[in-house]
Amino acid sequence: MVALSAERVDEMVREGVAAMQRRDPATARRLFEILADPASGVAPPWLLLAQACRMAGDDVAEEGAVDRLIAEQPRHLRGLLMKGDCRARAGDMRAMTSFFSLAVKLAATVEQLPPALAAELDRARAALAAQSRDYHAHLDSALHGVDVAAAGPRFREAADILAGRKQVYLQQPNSFYYPGLPQIQFYDRAQFSWVAEMEAAVPAMRAELEALMAEGEAFAPYIQPRENRPQSPNPLFGDPRWGAAHIWQDGALVPEMADRCPRTVAALAAAPIPVIRERSPMALFSRLHPGTHIEPHHGMLNTRLICHLPLIVPPGCRLRVGNDVRAWEEGKMLIFDDSIEHEAWNEGDSTRVVLLFEIWRPELDAAEREALTTLFESIVDY
Known part of the structure; x- marks a missing residue:
C-alpha cells in the first residue's frame, strides 16, 4: 500500500461518514481501517473507526480502536466516554466509573460543549449516579450484620466517606500548621x-x-x-x-x-x-x-x-x-x-x-x- 494523498484521505473520510449516516457500518469500517494502516501515511482516525465498529456491534474491535485513541490522547472526552461504555458492556462497572468520572471532571473545564457531546456527558452522569446507588446498597447490605454503633463514630464516618456520602476534611489552617495532630472535628x-x-x-x-x-x-x-x-x-x-x-x-x-x-x-x-x-x-x-x-x-x-x-x-x-x-x-x-x-x-x-x-x-x-x-x-x- 502506498501513502495516500490528502485529497484521497478527505474523500475516504467523507465516504466513511456518509456510510455511517446511511447505517452501513461495514463500508465505513473498511475505509477507516485503510486509513488506520500505518502505510497510509496519515493520522489514524481511531474515533471514527471505533464508532463504525460500535455500529457494527463489534465490541472487541471498538474497544481496540478506543484504546489506541486514548493512548494517543489520554484526555479525549469522546474516547473516555466510549471506553466507559465498552467496560460497562463487559460488566466492569468499576472501570466504567473511572473513565466516566474522568470525562465528567474534564468536561467541567470546557466552556462550551457540542450538544451531542453534552448529551453523552449527561448520560455518563446518570450512569455514575446509578452506580453510586448500587455501591451504597452493596455496602449497606454487607454491613447489615455488623454492630456499627459499637464500632463507633470513626468507623461510621469512614464507611460514609467510602460510599461517597461524606468527604475527607483535613486541617488546613491559613496561618500556621503543626504536624502530627489528630484530625478530630x-x-x-x-x-x-x-x-x-x-x-x-x-x-x-x-x-x-x-x-x-x-x-x-x-x-x-x-x-x-x-x-x-x-x-x-x-x-x-x-x-x-x-x-x-x-x-x-x-x-x-x-x-x-x-x-x-x-x-x-x-x-x-x-x-x-x-x-x-x-x-x-x-x-x-x-x-x-x-x-x-x-x-x-x-x-x-x-x-x-x-x-x-x-x-x-x-x-x-x-x-x-x-x-x-x-x-x-x-x-x-x-x-x-x-x-x-x-x-x-x-x-x-x-x-x-x-x-x-x-x-x-x-x-x-x-x-x-x-x-x-x-x-x-x-x-x-x-
Whole structure:
C-alpha cells in the first residue's frame, strides 16, 4: 500500500461518514481501517473507526480502536466516554466509573460543549449516579450484620466517606500548621475536666450578656478592617449581622468588659487558654442574627481548639465542622478544631449568642506549648 494523498484521505473520510449516516457500518469500517494502516501515511482516525465498529456491534474491535485513541490522547472526552461504555458492556462497572468520572471532571473545564457531546456527558452522569446507588446498597447490605454503633463514630464516618456520602476534611489552617495532630472535628466535652465548672456558671454569664445587649453598644462586626491589610473577602466583612463583643482581645483584657462581665471573666480562668503576648487570651461573645450564614472557612492555627459555650440559642441554629453538623444547645459546650472547614447558620427567628474562646489542644504537652508561645511571640516581634 502506498501513502495516500490528502485529497484521497478527505474523500475516504467523507465516504466513511456518509456510510455511517446511511447505517452501513461495514463500508465505513473498511475505509477507516485503510486509513488506520500505518502505510497510509496519515493520522489514524481511531474515533471514527471505533464508532463504525460500535455500529457494527463489534465490541472487541471498538474497544481496540478506543484504546489506541486514548493512548494517543489520554484526555479525549469522546474516547473516555466510549471506553466507559465498552467496560460497562463487559460488566466492569468499576472501570466504567473511572473513565466516566474522568470525562465528567474534564468536561467541567470546557466552556462550551457540542450538544451531542453534552448529551453523552449527561448520560455518563446518570450512569455514575446509578452506580453510586448500587455501591451504597452493596455496602449497606454487607454491613447489615455488623454492630456499627459499637464500632463507633470513626468507623461510621469512614464507611460514609467510602460510599461517597461524606468527604475527607483535613486541617488546613491559613496561618500556621503543626504536624502530627489528630484530625478530630468535634471533641467530647467530657474529655475536659474544667467544662463542668464553666457550664455551671452559664446563668450568671447569661445575665451579664443580657445586660450588655440591653445597652446595645457593645457589639461590633466580627470581621473588621485591619490597618495596612487587604480587605477580607468574607461576605460578612463589616456586617453587624455577625457581631463580636470582645472580653479578651489581642492578649489583653478589655477593661470595660471586665467591669461589666466579671462573672464571665472569672469563669474563663478555668480553661487552658493560651497566654501569648499580643495574641491570646482571646474570648468574646459571638452574636449571629437570624437569617445569617457564616460561609465555609478555615481558622488560622491547628494548635488550638475553639470553644463555644451557647448562652442564647433559638431553634434553627447549627454549626458544621467537616462532616459533622451539630445544633448549639444552651449551656452545653461545643469544642472543635477550626482549622478544619466549618460554617454556621442561624435559621431561627431571633439572635444566637455564644461565648467563644480558644484553648490549647490537649495533645500538646507543656514543652510544646512553651516552645509554641516563644515562636508565636517572635512572629509578633518581627
